[in-house]
Amino acid sequence: MGNAKSSAISKEILEDLKLNTKFTENELCQWYENFQKQCPTGRISPEEFETIYARFFPDSEAKTYAQHVFRSFDTNEDGTLDFKEYIIALHMTSSGKTTRKLEWAFSLFDVDKNGYITKTEVEVICQAIFNLIPKEDLPKLPADENTPEKRANKLWGFFEKSDNDRLAEGEFIKGVTENENAMRLIHYEPIKH
Ligand SMILES: [Ca+2]
Ligand SMILES: [Ca+2]
Numbered sequence: 001m002g003n004a005k006s007s008a009i010s011k012e013i014l015e016d017l018k019l020n021t022k023f024t025e026n027e028l029c030q031w032y033e034n035f036q037k038q039c040p041t042g043r044i045s046p047e048e049f050e051t052i053y054a055r056f057f058p059d060s061e062a063k064t065y066a067q068h069v070f071r072s073f074d075t076n077e078d079g080t081l082d083f084k085e086y087i088i089a090l091h092m093t094s095s096g097k098t099t100r101k102l103e104w105a106f107s108l109f110d111v112d113k114n115g116y117i118t119k120t121e122v123e124v125i126c127q128a129i130f131n132l133i134p135k136e137d138l139p140k141l142p143a144d145e146n147t148p149e150k151r152a153n154k155l156w157g158f159f160e161k162s163d164n165d166r167l168a169e170g171e172f173i174k175g176v177t178e179n180e181n182a183m184r185l186i187h188y189e190p191i192k193h
Contacts (some may be wrong), residue, residue, distance in 0.1 A: 043080035
């Protein structure tokens with residue numbers, strides 16, 4: 001679109017985002033302006049997203065995790081993040097309501113987007129989370145969490161499923177809501193020094 005720079009945020013998107021996030025109209029318009037400056041095409045590519053993400057994790061290998069996060073926010077599956085998807089991402093990773101956050105966490109773990117989480121998918125995401133942990137923090141991890149496999153086993157164990165079972169969204173949300181260790185293990189949390 002030739003007039004991308006001067007175009008304002010569409011009313012439809014604005015209303016939708018006001019409804020689905022706690023951001024104000026002013027904040028959303030400000031972000032839209034910044035978004036258009038930094039991203040004149042109006043779409044964030046996976047590579048751009050990885051670059052943005054890497055800045056938050058200068059001491060780690062954030063690329064695989066960034067790819068999974070990207071996938072989970074690309075809700076229309078067109079391979080890019082538009083403004084709306086980007087704002088929802090921002091909202092989820094900062095101030096989203098708990099249930100919405102857990103719905104997002106479910107979509108992060110549901111790698112093939114079939115509506116269920118398998119143990120293999122838990123292993124894939126645990127590996128990506130593991131890559132975010134700075135090397136010097138690895139020796140500080142509990143003995144039953146100090147490899148991606150152990151972390152995945154421990155997390156999967158909280159859901160009381162056999163290795164070949166699969167986990168629906170409601171079971172996932174219930175499981176992590178009822179168990180603070182499960183809640184902790186689905187995210188990367190920096191070790192407090
Ligand atoms: Ca998209
Ligand atoms: Ca799946």
